[in-house]
Amino acid sequence: QVLIGNNLPHPFGLTLYGERIYWTDWQAKSIQSADRRTGQFRETLQDNLENLMDIHVFHRHRPPVHTACEVSNGGCSHLCLLAPLPKGYSCTCPTGINLQSDGKTCSPGMTSFLIFARRTDIRMVSLDIPYFADVVVSVNVTMKNTIAIGVDPREGKVYWSDSTLRKISRAALDGSQFEDIITTGLLTTDGLAVDAIGRKIYWTDTGTNRIEVGNLDGSMRKVLVWQNLDSPRAIALYHEMGYMYWTDWGENAKLERSGMDGSGRVVLISSNLGWPNGLAVDKAGSQLLWADAHTERIEAADLNGANRRTLLSPVQHPYGLTLLDSYIYWTDWQTRSIHRADKDTGANVILVRANLPGLMDIQAVDRARPLGFNKCGVRNGGCSHLCLPHPTGFSCACPTGIQLKRDEQTCDSSPETYLLFSSRASIRRISLDTSDHTDVHIPVPELNNVISLDYDSVDGKIYYTDVFLDVIRRADLNGSNMETVIGQGLKTTDGLAVDWVARNLYWTDTGRNTIEVARLDGSSRKVLINNSLDEPRAIAVFPKKGYLFWTDWGHIAKIERANLDGSERKILINTDLGWPNGLTLDYDTRRIYWVDAHLDRIESCDLNGKLRQVLVSQVSHPFALTQQDRWIYWTDWQTKSIQRVDKYSGRNKETVLANVEGLMDIIVVSPQRQTGSNACGVNNGGCTHLCFARASDFVCACPDEPDGRPCSTIPGVVPPRPEPTSVSERSQTLPGRLGTSTTKPLTSLETVEGNCSDKDARQGLCTRANEAVLATMGEGLHVSYIIGGLLSILFILLLIAALIIYRHNKSKFTDPGLGNLTYSNPSYRTSTQEVKIESIPKPTMYNQLCYKKETGPDHSYTKEKIKIVEGICLLSSDDSEWDDLKQIRSSRGGILRDHVCMKTDTVSIQASSGSLDDTETEQLLQEEQSECSSVNTAAATPERRGSLPDTGWKHQRKPSTESEV
DSSP states (O other): OOSOOSSOSSEEEEEEETTEEEEEETTTTEEEEEETTTOOSOEEEEOOOTTOOOOOOOOTTOOOOOOGGGTGGGGOSSEEEEOOTTTOEEEEOSTTOOBOTTSSOBOSSOSEEEEEEOBSOEEEEESSSSSOOEEEOOOSSOOSOEEEEEEETTTTEEEEEETTTTEEEEEETTSOSOEEEEOSSOSOOOEEEEETTTTEEEEEETTTTEEEEEETTSOSOEEEEOSSOSOEEEEEEETTTTEEEEEEOSSSOEEEEEETTSOSOEEEEOSSOSOEEEEEEETTTTEEEEEETTTTEEEEEETTSOSOEEEEOOOSOEEEEEEETTEEEEEETTTTEEEEEETTTOOSOEEEEOOOTTOOOEEEEETTSOOOOOGGGTGGGGOSSEEEEETTEEEEEOSTTOOBOTTSSOBOSSOSSEEEEEOBSOEEEEESSSSSOOEEEEOOSSOSOEEEEEEETTTTEEEEEETTTTEEEEEETTSOSOEEEEOSSOSOEEEEEEETTTTEEEEEETTTTEEEEEETTSOSOEEEEOSSOSSEEEEEEETTTTEEEEEEOSSSOEEEEEETTSOSOEEEEOSSOSOEEEEEEETTTTEEEEEETTTTEEEEEETTSOSOEEEEEOOSOEEEEEEETTEEEEEETTTTEEEEEETTTSOOOEEEEOOOTTOOOEEEEOTTTSOOOOGGGSGGGGOSSEEEEOSSOEEEEOOSSOOSSOOOSSTTOOOOOOOOOOHHHHHHHHHHHHSOOSSSOOOOHHHHHHHOOHHHHHTTSOOOHHHHHHHHHGGGSOHHHHHHHHHHHHHHHHHHHHHHHHHHHHSOOSOTTSSSOSOBOTBOOOOOOOOOOOOOOOOGGGGGGSBOOOOSTTOOSTTBBBOOHHHHHHHOOOTTHHHHHHHHHHHTTOOOOTTSSHHHHHHHHHHHHTSSOHHHHHHHHHHHTTTTTTSOOOOOOOOOOSOOOOOOOOSOOOOOSGGGO
16 A cells, blocks of 8 residues: 655655654655555654654653563574564574574574685675575774685684784684784785694795794794795695695796695696686595686696696686585685685586675685594694694694704704894894794884894893884893883984893994993993094994994994993004994904995904904995804895805805895804803992903993992992981081091091092082082072072073974984885995095085984985985085085095986985885886996895786786785
């Protein structure tokens, strides 16, 4: 029956009460009513109402209606819904869950289902019911770019990777029990597989080009495959057989297999592949299935790669692929849908779910199916750490960098000798005990721009500088117990060294041109050297000899030495130096090694600066170095690698680790490294605060700022704590102390004045004569003078505070997450032109060639030690600076050529500021190479950014990574 059939422009909400119906109308912008039986007697209750939506009638005295669902939810476990009489209700379950045979109780959850990632959420489609409906897994966490999916059917948990957050996480299938299991060392985790029997998780990383394994909680992580991988994508396991399969869509696309321990690696298929994406193992049919988004096919082959055949073609852009019973399921980026087909013939293709943008990986799960068996499923195979199956059994393995003992079951507790290095927002470890030389991230929190680091073998602590936060911090080797040691008064801390004997910490500050020291906990801070320093960089200590060494790549580059207390300072090398960067000591041969980033070489000399030798020449752009056994290791900005060479011959050059952005400092941790002792090693030498060993003796010293404890420079002597007295008491007692006394001999004014040092006077241990006289005269000062003095002091303090705030605001870096080096040496152009070391007056422009700690749209080249002098002038609008530029270039032996290599230097600055990406940088540098052939400018190597793989195909290509969907 039609009640009302005209004059209804756009009705929306509708309700009923008594004998009338009420509705809202969008176009009429009104609430209207009519007789509910005839539609007559229409009236407008209210008009001119914008944005009308639903409507409902509330009646306070409406009589309640009793239903069967009121009592104990009708006996239903989940939903009780009203139904026609005689029963009046029915029990039902949430979407995708079956009702059990009693008609009231729902199953605990889905038994057979599809689970898939959709970038910002994870969804499930039940296969237990006769229709397809997707349900969101309600994890209480923000997902940015979820890609890979894995399921543990035993515990009912889902595992997923997020390439934006760079994490692997897990949660129960109902969304509870969320936790991050891996948070470091990930770039683009495209594939993930769960070994539910052996309780392991496997994953591929396209960014690091590795395949790794770990326990389901993320512990005991190990790199299985790291060589000859280009872009590993999907991964699948055959638990019972001990096989691991993966696809690689790099330049030479292929499908490979190995044991689940990484052994027995073979290439199964390497021809006629474009972008092999999803991968699935059909155990029942003994076949391997994969989807290729470039050839637009879904193919199959035997488990050894033979009998290859096409199941489906064309398939528009398949990404994820899975298998359950007789069907294969896949996600398609172009159709934005999930499809199903027969696994043997490819026939009977149906649409499972549509209108799902952002589809990624998919897995099919049957929790009722037995998991199977492998030898690692029983007591972890007897292994102390990892038990990994392979086709003929299993093998015990250790986390990356840790050696397996001779019993082939037990692992060492930790690596004995390893490299520690920093790369901006990470601190990593490379074991030298094993041959793989793969890096492991140390999960230290809150890393922004780490430059220098050192290690204390006594407490097992890592010390590091963060020049974004301007702090020195320390943490345990497992990343825990991070604390700030020095949190203020730093500007640009380039070098750091731990005196493991005296328990002191030394650092250089290029911004303040100082070398300072403190106890390892940050107390007793003292400036050791603050004169004749230009750009102090690296620093190293030799506690057994009592020596301190450092490099300075300022206007007059040099390498210096002093005692550990800063005394007996001596220049060791000041000729034929460009930018002496890293510095390390060989304690066995007693030689100094350093890298020169301008002359592109590694050199050495003895502890007195004699017997100088060039070890390696034509290194690209070294920054830091260290020494262990017969090897010298160094970091290189241009090659983005860690390299090593024989320290005796300079030969046998090897790359230890490649493709690492932002490499900074590097050190060796070894039982043979921090050895020796001195007088400060026992009870701090009897000193109250600082103890410094020297070449032939040791000295005690006090901090620059008193810390409330009496300080003595005499070993074993602890001065009494001075009794607190008021100002008036001191002014009354001072004349008596300077006059006659009945308790102790008099001290003349001359004696007091001559024997009272600045430190003793500050700590109240003695009083100078002039201070006593001023104290006696203090009571006679006029009040107006006091007020005037206080106002003057207040004004000065305000000026100082304003200056500090201004400098602090200028001292921060740009976003450390940028893909460029946010820290660089002065003219960090890798030219090898001759550097003349001559002392000349610095022009006014020289200050602009040092660190820039400015931020803002006009200073995106932040924190540059810009001796890319041409670039400075291009960035400046002041024509007068060209004259200064000519003076600097001529003093350094350079020749200012009009517009020659200008573009090259501009490119260098733009690249370091982030205004050019790596590809643009390389293109511009190549364009300038012909006219700047004499300048060996670093050509940037473009990093993998999820760009299309070069597979040699000629026709138009599709996007192949999740970032391009």
